[in-house]
Amino acid sequence: MADIEDTHFETGDSGASATFPMQCSALRKNGFVMLKARPCKIVEMSTSKTGKHGHAKVHLVGIDIFSGKKYEDICPSTHNMDVPHVKREDYQLTDISDDGYLSLMSDNGELREDLKIPDGEVGAQLRSDHDAGKDILCTVLKSCGEEVVIAVKTNTALDK
């Protein structure tokens, strides 16, 4: 039984359905929601209503989990909102190729080389730590068909 459900979810993950519906009132702060067709993390959530005796509406402020852009939406609390499947997984960095692709190894030993080194400070940190021969973990954020390294972490003495 568990296996059957498993396969079902695997297909969900592979892009057939990037989102699932959830009643607006059940969303929570720091959770995820689709706003203006973008996967967002909810940073602010408040309720209001139309008129004193009206029904609750939920006011959502979210930031795009990839671009950091801010989006807002207001929606009756009885409505369903789309919630993106968001997966954040840690990989061990094994190498950086000359053209800026990362070699990453997952917990179960699978290798992948399809992600580029991220821009900006995190990328620079990643490169210098790698050059210094440090142990590096990369957090890969995946949602709605997009995938990107959003955080790096050097393994320190605390971990050992």
Add this chain to the structure above:
Amino acid sequence: MTDQIISELENAANIIMAPPNLVSNEQRHAAESIFLEFRKSKSPYGICKEILENSHNHYVLFESAEVLKSAIIREWAFLLESDKSSLRQYLLQYITTKNVPAFVRDKILQVLAIMVKRASIDDNGRERTNILHEVENLIVNAEPSKKILGCNIITNLLQEYATTVKSTDVGLPWEVHFKAKKQFEATDLKRILQFCVYLLAEVVKSDPPYSETFIQLTGHLLKITETVFTWGYVSPILPKRLIGIYESVYESDASPALKLTNTWSEVILNPDLLPLMFQIYWKVRDSDQLAHHSLNCLVQLASLTGTILYSDEVRIKYVHLYLMTFFKLISNVTVKSKESLGISNIVKKLTIFFIHDIPKLPESIQDTLFDEFTRLTCHFCDGAVLEEAQGQEDKYFSDAFDTMLEAWMSIIQEYNNSFENSFFECAKRILNKYIQCHLAPPDGCRQISTNEAEEVEDDEDNDRIRFKDQLQAIGVFGRVVPSHVLPVLFKLLEDRINELLNNLGVMQTRAMNVSEAASLDNLFEDIHWIVLISGHILCMDSDGETPMIPSEIMQYSLQQANRSESTLESTANAIYALQSKAAAPDNFDRCDHVIRIVFSIMKLCTIEDTAASVSLAQFMSPEVGSTLMWFLKRWCLSYLLPVENYYQELSPVLIGCTGKDTEGARFIVDFVLTKVRSNVHHFKSEPILLRDTVDLFCDIVCVKHKSTYIVKTEAMRNLLDLYQHLEPGCLPPTIVRGLCKGFVMAGAALHNPRDSDSTSTMNEYFEMMLTPLQQRFKTLLGQENFSRVYHEEKVQKHMVDLLEAFIGIAKGSLMPSATTLFHFLAPILSELSVLLTIYSNYQVIVQLILELFGQCAKYMLCFLSPLDSKRLYESALATVQAYAKCNAGRFTTETFAEEFTYQDLGLVLDLLTFILSKDCFDLCQDTGNEEINVSASDVSLFGLNFIMPLMTINLLKFPSLCTQYYRLLVLINDIYPEKICNLPPELLQTLLRSIEIGLTNFGPDIVQACLDFIQGMATYIFRHAMLNSPFSQALRPFLKVLMDLTLSHQINSDLISTASTSIYALMCCFQEDYKMLVQSLIQNQPDPMTAERLAAAFNNLVSNVDMTCDRLPKLKFRDNFDKFVVNVHGFLLIK
């Protein structure tokens, strides 16, 4: 030479005042530095005079006055008497003859006032009296503009003397300021008032139209009079700190009472004064400029107190006269919105200061008083409705109405139910007006808000909170005349219920049109307010007290029963009628009036449920639903299953319906729980309604004798059953935890210390409730492929739902149940560190885990045995460690990443603080196994150790995290300084570094915390002779740091006392360092005279102070330091 300086300054001033596009930044800086240099000039009197005479640049004139001011403060002690008086003459001359702009004039006036004040300290005010004499002559005899100038001089003098604590910047210690103020108060202040009153008596003789200068002069006179009346007549016995608070209140506009000694009677008790002041108000009330000051004088006169009113006779005579003149005013005018607040304040002050005298007044006056006050109250109530409807920003009438209610509360309390009939009429009038104002026409006069589709931000200020005081006061009025108000209320409710039922009937057959929808909203608003008012009349607020049936209501119910106006049978019938869904109960007119209202409330609940069951829930008002939940909560706490021996007399009808072992009580319990269940079922998308529903549930189950009853009912099992079958994630956040909290709190009621079987009954109940949760958790984590599916939404939803439930369980822990509940949670808690690592990328779950530990520490830990505590510590520390491990050395591209870390760390700090409190507050009787002695502070420090690397200075900029962090440090330091001393060097460095940062980077409360920390540590080191320890060495630099901060004005003057005791403790530890520090400070002074003064100041600082770190020398040092700082700030030009 002088000309050159003047032109240089004028050039610089022109550059500073020039628009930004004409001068460069460098030019501007250069110009500014010229003025900064100028401010440091020594003995600048000659040059300043030259400038005042010859320069035409206003900015330069202003600056030279400023330079004069600081030079006078700094060099006063060294100036010759003749120089001072010639300078003062000169300045006085200057402003009377020269025509300078107001800002320059005011600055010079301030300099003058400071000079007069300083001089008065040396000669006991002799010269000030002379000057005042001159000024008075000026005001009486001179041309109009001079008159105004005279008033300005007086105003400035008053200002200089009025505050003492904040005036240390003029180079005098506080004690001297205070003495000067008292001296001034006793002599010239009264004289100033007499002078003003004399002039006002002249003013009042003239009639409009008034000339501009006349209005100006009157305005000044009124302002001065107002200042004298609002003067802080502080008793000299109070300590400085209290006087400081007093003075800051004074500045913030809430005037202190007019507390005078009998030396003032000649002017204040003069029978002409009150009529004069009222007459002036009557004349100026149409002038916006003048009315306010004049009204303020009247308000202050209503607060007259002190030895001036030395006997009852004098008091009564005064209040009698006051009331007569007051009634004369208000019965001849219609009170305008702007003056309403002042008028209501008069009433309030009278009821505060003369409340015991009012009942002693002739009866006719008392009757007029009730009548006039009632009239005012109703007038303000009407006005408030208009303000609300017009959406006006200034709520004058509304505030005035509130103030009137406050005044009434004092009156009702004073008369303590010994009212004459006339008063009952007043109460009825006010109640009727209030109810009317909140009902829609035709019954009421509520204005219909025109803006229909207006968005209402939820909550925070719903009507219950916004109008709390108002409603409480109305409740008190209602209990004065229950026989009047209760029938009014149930009649109104029943009418509206019928109307609602009709509306619903229509809705089932066809769709509503727009006007019907609007009238439905009006109906809901009416119901909402009637329920609110009823709830406040039937029950009193019971925060922190045992809720009781108010005695007035009990008596009323008893009286009804005695007169056979109500019978138990008909009353009980009403309750059962709900069950049988019969339309109207039998003999309804003989139903007790309290129950008749409750019947209507319950009826409304059933209507809501019926509507929901036929898919009309979207037409119900969640606001009304919330109000109903609120009413039931309030009512059940007081009336349901009352503890009979709390009451002197009992109404047989009430007790027969809601008392112990009655069918009625059983029915109501069932009804309430069923309603809770049906709200959770039907209104999942209404967060506020659900929150109020859960509040009702938790509040009634936490009353033990009620809960015993509740927990065994069928309805409770149904509720539990509903909860266990809910789809995870279908309720708004935090509702699940509320429900679980209620479930476990109810269980604790089964425990009875006198019955040994009760524990097993309680445990059985918990088993029934908790086992399914435990099973779900096990199944979820135990699935084979958990490590692959943990991130799937279904799994996450389950996890969130369970963690919410666990948090609720922790929050619901009580003394009898904590251990049982902990044994249930402990195996789960021990898994959480691993779970946190797995979910480290999913913030919602990480935060719930951290919060769960926090809540366990907050609500369970104090009841746990040492062994259980240790289990909790271990799981908590492992989790904090796991958190730190996942987040240390992490870089992220996410926007708001800092904000997210801030939230997490806040939860961790909460947890550590709650754990620490175990060492102060432990309710566990079982000290048991002595081998286990882990102290909570060790755990806290250990945990702090883990997260220290994550605390960055940027994170500390979040104020709440910052406060939390420093509070924890001080708390640990207070309880266990030795633990801090023995920290590993690395952690110690980080800690002290954060203390140093705290001294300069954040607000005064953080500085206070850091100073406390330093003082605690230094004292500990000194007492334990640990001067050579590494810790002591690490603390050493703080002596210089603190000294520099205080000398350079970087420590807020309010904190100087705390800083001084910290410095003292450090000095005791590091005496050599101190000597060297003083040496170098003195040597660094370029000017020998300054160096000499500094050396002398340092000598005085430590004279007669033993370096023993004991309390007495510490206090002595503190006083010395206050004087030292004032003195040194006066001549050391470090700014």
